[in-house]
Amino acid sequence: MERLWHGLVDPLSFAFMQRALLVAVAVGILCAVVGSYLLVQSLALLGDAISHSLLPGLAIAYMLGLNLFVGAFVAGLLSALLIQWIRSASPLKPDAAMGIVFSAFFALGILLITWIQRRARIDLNHFLFGNILGVNAVDVLTVVGITLLVLGLVALFFKELTFCSFDPLGAKAAGLPTERLGWGLMVLTSLTLVASMKAVGVLLVLAMLITPAATAYLLVPQLHQVMLLGSLFGVSASLLGMYASYYLNVASGPAIVLVASAWFGLAFLGRSLLGKR
Amino acid sequence: MKKQSAPLPLRPAGGSLVVRDLTVRYGSLQVLQGIQAEIAPGRITGILGPNGAGKSTFLKGLLGLVPLERGEVRYGGQALRGEQVAYVPQRSAIDWTFPATVWDVVLMGQVKPTGWFRRIGKEGRRRAAQALERVGMGSYRDRPIGRLSGGQQQRVFLARALAQEAEIYALDEPFAGIDQPSEAILFQVMRELADAGHIVMVVHHDLGQALARFDEVLLLNRVLIAQGSPQQVLQPQVLRQAYGQAISLSLAA
Ligand SMILES: Nc1ncnc2c1ncn2[C@@H]1O[C@H](COP(=O)(O)OP(=O)(O)OP(=O)(O)O)[C@@H](O)[C@H]1O
Ligand SMILES: [Mg+2]
Numbered sequence: 134m135e136r137l138w139h140g141l142v143d144p145l146s147f148a149f150m151q152r153a154l155l156v157a158v159a160v161g162i163l164c165a166v167v168g169s170y171l172l173v174q175s176l177a178l179l180g181d182a183i184s185h186s187l188l189p190g191l192a193i194a195y196m197l198g199l200n201l202f203v204g205a206f207v208a209g210l211l212s213a214l215l216i217q218w219i220r221s222a223s224p225l226k227p228d229a230a231m232g233i234v235f236s237a238f239f240a241l242g243i244l245l246i247t248w249i250q251r252r253a254r255i256d257l258n259h260f261l262f263g264n265i266l267g268v269n270a271v272d273v274l275t276v277v278g279i280t281l282l283v284l285g286l287v288a289l290f291f292k293e294l295t296f297c298s299f300d301p302l303g304a305k306a307a308g309l310p311t312e313r314l315g316w317g318l319m320v321l322t323s324l325t326l327v328a329s330m331k332a333v334g335v336l337l338v339l340a341m342l343i344t345p346a347a348t349a350y351l352l353v354p355q356l357h358q359v360m361l362l363g364s365l366f367g368v369s370a371s372l373l374g375m376y377a378s379y380y381l382n383v384a385s386g387p388a389i390v391l392v393a394s395a396w397f398g399l400a401f402l403g404r405s406l407l408g409k410r
Numbered sequence: 411m412k413k414q415s416a417p418l419p420l421r422p423a424g425g426s427l428v429v430r431d432l433t434v435r436y437g438s439l440q441v442l443q444g445i446q447a448e449i450a451p452g453r454i455t456g457i458l459g460p461n462g463a464g465k466s467t468f469l470k471g472l473l474g475l476v477p478l479e480r481g482e483v484r485y486g487g488q489a490l491r492g493e494q495v496a497y498v499p500q501r502s503a504i505d506w507t508f509p510a511t512v513w514d515v516v517l518m519g520q521v522k523p524t525g526w527f528r529r530i531g532k533e534g535r536r537r538a539a540q541a542l543e544r545v546g547m548g549s550y551r552d553r554p555i556g557r558l559s560g561g562q563q564q565r566v567f568l569a570r571a572l573a574q575e576a577e578i579y580a581l582d583e584p585f586a587g588i589d590q591p592s593e594a595i596l597f598q599v600m601r602e603l604a605d606a607g608h609i610v611m612v613v614h615h616d617l618g619q620a621l622a623r624f625d626e627v628l629l630l631n632r633v634l635i636a637q638g639s640p641q642q643v644l645q646p647q648v649l650r651q652a653y654g655q656a657i658s659l660s661l662a663a
Contacts, residue, residue, distance in 0.1 A: 354510075
């Protein structure tokens, strides 16, 4: 017991572990809360599309010497706009529009980054799979700032966002600006993905959006409960993943995602054994 | 001691809903063409027509939920505003696995009246609770909406509409596949709303007995085929225009 305690606490004397801890907690909560909205609106694929689309923004911001978070955010929003445009101006189904846009963005991102790598030493893997132990103080400030902003906005607009998610037509008939709220959710999603990319990487961040929320969804009946319980699953997954990354020297993204998946597996099996559907 | 449970204070509607030349198209598919109609307050107006006739689209066009190709909708001489409208969508438009309880759904009726940046207050909750009692669902508050019968779900949505304090009530096929007691409650509440001077519009799916309980019927199939009392509209030769083949029915009224 005491050894376990030491195993958990001792690494926290390192500054980089303290930074990682803050990011893990922030990302765990943020992803579960925003992911709950994506989950109940069947927008998982859109989350995936936006996350892959961050990459070229990162690369271009790096080349121009701009803030990487800003570059990624702009690219994420741009992809969402493009998907919406293709959907509304052609008979294509949403999944096709998303598939086309995100693979194009992702390909461009990979191309640009491999091109940058010829001259500068940047590790592509960190963007793809996350490196929570490598975040610096500015990263922490940005991630915590984004988290507080997004959580504040969700709290402020909770009743409207929830009405729109559940019954968009009824909400529109009642006079809510459903389109603007929908775009607001896209902005929140892009911010969330940008805040999470250093911890989980753009390839796997979808799992942090969907898996903890989905696990909670199996267990509790109300949206705000899904968000709260989902945050618990998300935070515990990112913390355990962080330690795994520290002790086993593996990429943090896959480690975090595997823990989150394990929670889901347990909840799913438990429910099935209890005979619920 | 305070008196309990005053009747829901209802706002009477401010005139008729006037529809001029309503025309809606989805891509290359022309769904509604040149509909002219006037829907008066104080009565229950049924909207009828065969499958795919454009009944749902008519309601949506009326309420501004789909773009109009042509035409306009006026209410008391002005454009409709959202806070005047309570809409209950067709069953199939709702995801019944959504994590919400009966109470969550009824409270949604108070989202718009409460306004931005504010929590739904005591008064709003009282209204929602009253509305839920009114449809006989008070004891189901904490039940997830997915674990109700179809009739109970419709009653909860009607309660949400009541909680909205609207002037115009538009319900899309609330009677589809529901139980007898629920149907009776729905009609009772709709009658009260109409008697209080509201506009009540109901899309209806079949030509059965229930029709006699509407005060006015609009028969649609891409165009408006007839408008009038159930007895006037449900003549065999009128129905044939809407449904294509001979349909007879007896209106035991
Ligand atoms: N969003 C849409 N995009 C394209 N076509 C649509 C859309 N919604 C409805 N339609 C088509 O428009 C026509 C009218 O549909 P609508 O739902 O208004 O009919 P309805 O009378 O309500 O039918 P039902 O009895 O099946 O509810 C149908 O042919 C339908 O397939
Ligand atoms: Mg319909």
